[in-house]
Amino acid sequence: MKVTAILHGSDGRARGVKVQDLMNGQEYEVKAKAVINATGIFVDSIMEMDVPTHEHMVKPSQGVHLVLDKSFLQSDYAIMIPKTDDGRVLFAVPWHDKVVVGTTDTLREHPELEPQALESEIEFILNTAGRYLTRKPQRSDVLSVFAGLRPLAAPKKEGKSTKEISRSHKIFVSENKLITITAGVFSLNLSMFVLASVVSRGLRFFLFAWLIWRYGAPIKVFIDKYFNILAIAFTVLLIGSFVAVKYLIQ
Numbered sequence: 084m085k086v087t088a089i090l091h092g093s094d095g096r097a098r099g100v101k102v103q104d105l106m107n108g109q110e111y112e113v114k115a116k117a118v119i120n121a122t123g124i125f126v127d128s129i130m131e132m133d134v135p136t137h138e139h140m141v142k143p144s145q146g147v148h149l150v151l152d153k154s155f156l157q158s159d160y161a162i163m164i165p166k167t168d169d170g171r172v173l174f175a176v177p178w179h180d181k182v183v184v185g186t187t188d189t190l191r192e193h194p195e196l197e198p199q200a201l202e203s204e205i206e207f208i209l210n211t212a213g214r215y216l217t218r219k220p221q222r223s224d225v226l227s228v229f230a231g232l233r234p235l236a237a238p239k240k241e242g243k244s245t246k247e248i249s250r251s252h253k254i255f256v257s258e259n260k261l262i263t264i265t266a267g268v269f270s271l272n273l274s275m276f277v278l279a280s281v282v283s284r285g286l287r288f289f290l291f292a293w294l295i296w297r298y299g300a301p302i303k304v305f306i307d308k309y310f311n312i313l314a315i316a317f318t319v320l321l322i323g324s325f326v327a328v329k330y331l332i333q
């Protein structure tokens with residue numbers, strides 16, 4: 084299903100999408116309370132459907148990986164070359180009976196559905212990896228080539244190289260309340276989220292355990308005495324948070 088248009092309500096807010104089934108061309112309208120645009124390098128085209136004059140948010144950065152025979156890396160461990168000629172990191176990772184080597188970081192002007200690896204990128208990987216593998220791979224040793232585009236946040240200043248552009252996530256809410264989220268690195272944001280969540284849960288647990296350990300008996304007396312008031316306060320808080328969430332996504 085491909086999103087082909089954003090549907091707006093009478094209040095101007097994004098209230099759904101028009102999609103097309105690419106197998107048979109059939110079009111559908113999908114209504115929603117809120118629309119979240121998480122289409123990677125294509126976020127700008129969706130944002131344009133919402134506000135045609137919007138400023139571009141993403142700059143695609145091409146990354147290429149090569150697949151070589153495993154004999155080029157006689158180890159079950161991956162290697163990382165932290166500093167290459169142009170300052171980028173290169174990996175060689177064992178994968179079944181092959182080894183995957185990459186990557187590059189090449190700024191591209193436009194998002195493309197089928198990105199193509201540049202010969203200069205393939206040469207860069209072969210030359211750099213050749214210094215660390217069992218022997219220098221030739222062009223004819225390349226079994227397969229993968230190319231992908233990372234959705235990097237567009238820099239404010241022109242002329243920045245991709246490795247200088249922020250890879251952190253960006254969240255943007257348009258004037259019509261279309262929510263757009265994008266990130267140049269998936270795992271970093273995920274690990275930060277997991278870390279934050281684990282730390283906050285851990286802190287809450289220790290605070291709770293300390294309160295029970297320190298004031299166990301008085302807390303029990305307090306709960307027995309004010310049970311009705313506490314129950315009412317809890318119910319009000321619960322209903323209040325449901326109303327707040329409902330209001331926020333309207």
Ligand SMILES: Cc1cc2nc3c(=O)[nH]c(=O)nc-3n(C[C@H](O)[C@H](O)[C@H](O)COP(=O)(O)OP(=O)(O)OC[C@H]3O[C@@H](n4cnc5c(N)ncnc54)[C@H](O)[C@@H]3O)c2cc1C
Nearest residue numbers: 085086121122123125146231232233266267268269270271
């Ligand atoms: C070569 C390379 C190496 C990378 N290495 C790493 C790494 O080591 N660690 C790491 O954390 N990250 C890495 N990344 C980055 C990571 O892949 C991206 O940050 C992540 O995929 C972004 O997730 P996303 O959900 O925003 O977009 P995507 O994963 O691109 O998903 C967007 C989705 O939207 C869909 N879509 C687009 N347009 C439409 C439309 N009009 N209608 C309907 N659907 C649509 C697409 O089909 C796709 O399914 C790498 C990227 C590349 C290219």
